Amino acid sequence: MKNFILALIVGLLVSACSIQRSAITGDKRAYGYSWEQEKQIGKEADEQIKQHFGVYDNVALQQYVNKIGQEMLAVSHMQRxxxxxxxxxxxxxxxxxxxxxVNAFALPGGYIYVTRGLLSHLDNEAQLAVVLGHEIGHVAARHASQRAFIQQMSQIALVGGAIAGQHFLGIPGGDLLGIGGMAAQVIFLSYSREDERESDRLGVEYASMQRYKSAEGAQFFVSLERMSAQSGQSIPNWQSTHPDPAERATSIPELAEEWRAIGYEQTIVNTDQYMGMLNNMIYGDNPREGFTRSGTYYHPEMKFQFSYPEGWHVINQRSLVAVVNNDQNAVSIMTLDNESAGAEASVNVFLNQDGITTTGKSGITNRGLQAFQAEATGQTQDGVALKFYLYSIEYDGMIYRFINYTTVDNYGTYGPRFKEITSGFRQLTDSGILNIQPVRLQAVKTTRSGTFRSFLPANLENLVINVTPEDIAIMNQVGLDERIESGTWIKIPR
Incomplete structure (x- = not known):
């Protein structure tokens, strides 16, 4: 029976592959999905990506990124x-x-993403063109579908790995953060280093064909190398599967020179236009979307707060807030419940799942707010016995649901901590926190010469986010003691 099931799975995987011509070479090759399937996967995953991360609220900057992207697309292998x-x-x-x-990535079927964090670390339009061309290269070469085919043939299940490589009690980070299904399969599918090198070649090719000074892209990878050295680890998502940043800092100018040698003059940099678009963009974490201070989580935009135990850390995402202990064997996850009619119904949605056994539940009030709590048990797919504390509260026309859980053996220790977190939920009334504003980038041309350090604001420590002089130097692709000539563009957080 076991051998029969294995044979059936292998048969399905083989039949699921698609033989189609490559847009890059024109040769036929095997892919994990047909092109139509890739477009559908991208479309479905795009909705989850937008919901999870949010699209930056600046129409002009969105249109600018799209304009440069469309320029790269026009000369790519997708439009010849x-x-x-x-x-x-x-x-x-x-x-x-x-x-x-600092991130850029692509989904199959034509979906390209860059973050405002990445834009803040670029210095000009030419660098943005190379990055967008690189991501178009991933889509054109169908790297995700190639990797899916290889994994299928290796009988490796496609599952969403944990964000930042973490798992909580065996539950993948993709599930924890609400990214599941095909989206998780594709998002967490790693490219090979050769895939990355091919996309580097394509990114330089596309930028060079549009006359951008594509060698400029090398400076961004120098910054990545400095960020990596500063943090003592690889940069998220431009990490172990990517070629070493130092390698790319050398290879990209070499690739650019090859295109110049065959007649593609590369003169466009467009620093003035780029800096003009970047000016006043939010820099770093936006405190209006939630931040922590002295053991309390605050959300100024939604006007609530709650405290959390000492030594626990907060994962703040647009779609949820998770509080996790140091041993990562106890977690409290708060989300908005937009479906249920009230706090009791919200808790019952969880309790009514298969495999969940309710051990007690009751209605309560918290500072005049209607709430509902319950305890339940269940287990992971690996058979680990879990105990849950569920809590939903009605506040300001919305329902906030906390799903708290740990192992049955540890519930005696962490159950009281869960109740401390949930009972601490309350209205935020501190006007200073309610009116807090994000740090923004000021793009300016220097009116004097001097070391980069001499242009830094004196009150850097008073910003609402933690930022060091070295962070700002890296963002500007310069050294702290590097001489900056008069008339040079620089980006300063204020």
Whole structure:
């Protein structure tokens, strides 16, 4: 029976692969999905990406990113005379995500994302063109589908790994953060280093064909290397599967020179335009979307707060807030419940799941707010016995649901901590916190010469986020003691 099931699975995987022509080489090759499936996967995952990270609220900057992306697309392998109609008719979408993380990525079927964190670390339009061209290269070469095919043939299940490599009690980070299904399968599928090198080549090719000074892209990778050295670890999502940043800092100018040698003059940098678009963009974490201070989580926009135990850390996402202990064997996850009619119904949604056994429940009030609590047991797929404390509270026309859990053996220790977190939920009334504003970038041309350090604001420690002089120097792709000539653009957080 076991062998029969294994044979059936392998048969399904083999039959699921698609043989199609490559948009890059024109040769036939095997992919994990057909192009139509890739477009559908991208479309479905795009909705989850937008919901989870949020799109940055600046129409002009969104349009600017899309404009440069469309320029790169026009000369890519997706839009050439000999491109098969299957690919040529595909619409591409370029999104600017509201995230401080320095990141860019692509989903199958034509969905390209850059973060405001990445934009803050670029110095000009030429660098943005290379990055967007690189991501178009991933889509054109169908790298995700290639990796899916390889994993299918290796009988490796496609599952969403944990964000930042973490798992909580065996539950993948993709599930914890609400990214599941095909989206998780694709988002957490790593490219090979050769995939990355191919996309580097394509990114330089596309930028060079549009006359951008594509060698400028090397400076961004120098900054990545400095960020990596500063943090003592690889940069999220431009990490172990990517070629070493120092390698790319050398290879990208070499690739650019190859295109110059065959007649593609590369003169466009467009620093003035880029800095003008970047001016006043939010920098770093936006405190209005939630922040912590002295053991309390505050959300100024939604006007609530709650305390959490000493030594626990907070994961603040647009779609949830998670509080996790140091041993990562106890977690409290708060989300908005937009479906239930009240606190009791909200708790019952969880309790009514298969495999959950309710051990007690009751209605309560918290500072005049209606709430409902329950305890229940269940187990992971690996058979680990869990105990849950569920808590939903009605506040300001919305329902906030806390799902708290740990192992049955540890519930005696962490159960009281869960109740401390949930009972601490209350209205935020401190006007100083309610009116807190994010740090924004000021892009300015220097009117004198001097070391970069001499241009830094004196009150850096008074900003609402933690930022060091070295952080700002890296963002500007310069050294702290590097001489800056008069008339040079710099980006300063204020």
């Amino acid at each position: 005379e000999d491109t098969p109609a299957t690919y040529k008719d595909t619409e591409f979408f370029f999104r600017l995500l509201d995230s401080p993380v």
